[in-house]
Amino acid sequence: MRDTRAMASTPADVKELPSAYEFVLDIPGLKYDDIKVQIEDENLLVITGERRRDDEKDKEDGKYNRIERWMGKFMRKFTLPDNANLDFITVVCRDGVLTVALEKLPLPEQKKPKTIEVKIA
């Protein structure tokens, strides 16, 4: 699962469960509507969003004595495993944490190894 970073980034965990893959991102201050989750090229999960200081109106009155929280656009890309089911994606955004889950496709039934009878001449 290769991850290509561009623009600003935000930390992510990637978890594999028996039945699904989970991508968990910290997005403090963002809501569901601020986030875009897309599949590109059949196997690339792309998560983008933008974080703005919600105090444009305060700019005239207030001043920052310290700024550490990152703002701006961010993007994270994850190459999905072959067995990720692109038809079953759930997106949950809660308390500044985004969780994108993709169900796993059932594995193709494995062919049983063929037993070749060996006759001893």
Place this chain on the structure above:
Amino acid sequence: MRDTRAMASTPADVKELPSAYEFVLDIPGLKYDDIKVQIEDENLLVITGERRRDDEKDKEDGKYNRIERWMGKFMRKFTLPDNANLDFITVVCRDGVLTVALEKLPLPEQKKPKTIEVKIA
């Protein structure tokens, strides 16, 4: 406003408004109950909390392919300005962002400079 870091940290902005000081911290995944806001030594704002992966139950079944999100206890300390009113503190926790605001005390009335009449002899 000196800031003493200990344990893990989390980014913070400090903003001065005409009537208040605002301390804004990223705390993705945490709720109001996970955070403790205290005043120590009359002028030290201490914000502590602990972030845990909420999947203790998954540990047996799931495995992490990538871990970037920080977990554990954190603490941030801020020395408050003299005119911060410790009796008017508001704490708001929303979408993984904590905002602690302290009203400013009114400035003591400034004495007008005394005009000394100078008589020319």
